[in-house]
Amino acid sequence: xxxxLASLQPYPFEKLAKxxxxxxxxxxxxxxxxxxxEPKHPTPQIITDALLKHLHTLGQxxxxxxxxxxxxxxxxxxxxxxxxxxxxxxxxxxxxxxSGTREALFSFAQCxxxxxxxxxxxxxxxxxxxxxxxxxxxxAKPFFINCDQENNxxxxxxxxxxxxxKNCQLLYICNPGNPSGANHTEAQLRQLIELAHRYxxxxxxxxxxxxxYTTEHNKPLGLLEVSQNMGNTDFSRCVVFHSLSKRxxxxxxxxxxxxxxxxxxxxYFNYRTYHGCTMPTPTQxxxxxxxxxxxxxxxxxxxxxxxxxxxxxxxxxxxxxxxPDAGFYLWAKTPISDIDFAQQLFEKQxxxxxxxxxxxxxxxxxxxxxxHIRMALVxxxxxxxxxxxxxxxFIQTL
Ligand SMILES: Cc1ncc(COP(=O)(O)O)c(C=O)c1O
Numbered sequence: 570x571x572x573x574l575a576s577l578q579p580y581p582f583e584k585l586a587k588x589x590x591x592x593x594x595x596x597x598x599x600x601x602x603x604x605x606x607e608p609k610h611p612t613p614q615i616i617t618d619a620l621l622k623h624l625h626t627l628g629q630x631x632x633x634x635x636x637x638x639x640x641x642x643x644x645x646x647x648x649x650x651x652x653x654x655x656x657x658x659x660x661x662x663x664x665x666x667x668s669g670t671r672e673a674l675f676s677f678a679q680c681x682x683x684x685x686x687x688x689x690x691x692x693x694x695x696x697x698x699x700x701x702x703x704x705x706x707x708x709a710k711p712f713f714i715n716c717d718q719e720n721n722x723x724x725x726x727x728x729x730x731x732x733x734x735k736n737c738q739l740l741y742i743c744n745p746g747n748p749s750g751a752n753h754t755e756a757q758l759r760q761l762i763e764l765a766h767r768y769x770x771x772x773x774x775x776x777x778x779x780x781x782y783t784t785e786h787n788k789p790l791g792l793l794e795v796s797q798n799m800g801n802t803d804f805s806r807c808v809v810f811h812s813l814s815k816r817x818x819x820x821x822x823x824x825x826x827x828x829x830x831x832x833x834x835x836x837y838f839n840y841r842t843y844h845g846c847t848m849p850t851p852t853q854x855x856x857x858x859x860x861x862x863x864x865x866x867x868x869x870x871x872x873x874x875x876x877x878x879x880x881x882x883x884x885x886x887x888x889x890x891x892x893p894d895a896g897f898y899l900w901a902k903t904p905i906s907d908i909d910f911a912q913q914l915f916e917k918q919x920x921x922x923x924x925x926x927x928x929x930x931x932x933x934x935x936x937x938x939x940x941h942i943r944m945a946l947v948x949x950x951x952x953x954x955x956x957x958x959x960x961x962x963f964i965q966t967l
Contacts (some may be wrong), residue, residue, distance in 0.1 A: 570927055573705050573708065574706075576636065578698065579805040580698060581698060581928055584919070584924075584927045585604060585802055585911070588924070589915050589921070592912065592915055593916075594915055594917075594918075594919040595917070595918070598918060598959070599919070600919050600921070601954055601955065602920075602921045603920060603921060603922050603944040603953075604922055604945065605945060605947070606747070606897070606898065606945045606947065607947060608818040608870060610869055610947075610949055611818060612821075612864070613819075613865040615853045615858045615859070615862055615865070616813075616858055617855070618858070619855040619857070619858035620822075620851050620852065620855040622854065623855075626851055627849070627850070630847070631848055631853065633838060634661075634838065635666035635848055635853055636850070636853050636857075637660065639853045639857050640660035640665075642856075642860045642861050643826050643828070644658045644660040644663070644828075644862070646661075646860040647793070650779075650791070651654060651791040653791075653793055653797055653942075654755075657802055657803075659831070662831040663804065663830075663834065664826055664827070665826060665827050665837065666824070666825075666848045666853065667825045667827055667848070668671060668804070668823045668824070668825070668829075668846040668848055669812060669825050670811070670825040671699055673825060674697070674699045675699050675702065675703040676703075676777075676841070676846070677703070677739075677747055677827070678700075678703035678704055678709070678773075679703065679707050679840070679844075680836060680837050681837070682704075682707040682708065683738060684704055684707065684709065684766065685708070685709075687731060688710065688737045689709060689711075689712045689736040689738065690703075690707070690711055690741065691711075691740045691741070692714065692740070694714060694715050694930055695716065695925060695928035695937060695938045696713070696743065696747075696929070697743060697747055697775065700775075704739075708948075711930075712733055714726065714728070714729060715932060715934055716746065716749060716937055717937050718902070721751055722751045722900065723748035723757065724760065726760060728934075731889075734767075734768040738771070739771050740771070740772050740773070742761065742772060742773070742774045742775065744758075744774055744789055744792070745789050745894055745895035745896045746896070747896060748898045748925070748928055748941075748943040750778070750894055750897075750899075750900065751859050752782075752894040754893060758790060758792055758795040759799050762792075762799060762801055762806070762807060763793065766801075771806050771807075773810065774789055774807070774809045775777075776789070776809050776810060777810060777811060777816075778847040779791065779816075779895065781815060782894065783873070783894065783895065785894065787894040787895055789894065790806050790894075792809050792829070793809055793828065799883075800883075804829040805832065806830060807830055808825050808827055808828070808829035808830055808834070810825065811828070812824070812825035813825060815896075816859075817866065817869075818869060819855075819859065820863075822855060823848075824848060824853075824856045824859070846939045860922060873946065875950065875952050876946045876953050877899075879957075880899070880946060880953050880956075881953065884961050884964075887961045887964040888901045888902065888903075888904075890902065897946050898943050898946070899943070899944040899946065900941055900943055901939055902941055903940050903941060903966060904964065906940060907924035907939060907941055908924050908926065910922075910924070911924045911942060914963050919965070920956050920959055920960040920963075921949065922942045922943065923944075924941075924942060925939060925941030925943060
């Protein structure tokens, strides 16, 4: 067996199942799961129609590069959404389809990291656990950059030492962040691109929540547009990851793409021909329909914004929490330890939330997930409101 497997941590949901084990919740109350970030709004019919219409293509092997029309529709979407010069984005060299961003975020590290004892992959803390697993299996060490409240829950890049940047080969950023929903500023993204050039590392920007923003004012910036704006017009050292899972309520479609630095993508394409995660042709057609349609994305965004407004109006005087810039999570401070809070909330109100420390690691500066919980507002509005009232009631008993 690969010895690096032993360094993988249990997934947060495994830890959560253990935490709830043996507890009998009040069964007269319907269970509400705010723990899992799986979109629950319906998948738009234009996507399912396109999928069904192309089932006859299952007789052919799809290619690693995917259909030209798919990469063209992605290029058109990217340039329109992020105001990128369409001539600067070549669908043949700057874009690759992936089977959801999870596998891409993982396999990307296997491709770009040169294993050594010094090799570092930097990432936010708390974080999406795939970044850490990808790093360990690629033979590098994760370096966690804490996202504390004092820094608006964004990674504090100024605290990273020169030595760490020198050994850094890959930096994962999550923009907007999971769990905090905080957006990086243009100045921060510029700083990172400058650092990437100075110390020769690649930035992998996980932008899979970029389309769920609460107001136009909070529309997240993309790494590629900032790269273009600062004159890095070939997107050198910049790669973005996008997905239809959250944008289009299609997590089961397993469709996303990666875009950016053509030199990096050429090697990653080579890697993927062996990796073998090609996108089934019906999925590619469904994806073309999805990337070309913004109405459902606008409607989706309105539904989430309303849920944030309604839920916060119930709980914001009981919990230290504010509306995120983007994404569909609330990242709240807890009046007692996050573990106790999650356990007792399940026991008394039959609601599952994710303790923050399950999403974060201990560092010399502490564990930034401690005394926080993540709540995904994915359920229908009625269920989210019910949860909010029950959480408020629970807090009053503490
Ligand atoms: C931060 C983040 N990145 C990536 C993903 C993976 O999404 P998908 O593989 O569905 O594109 C998730 C899923 O929850 C996520 O939270």
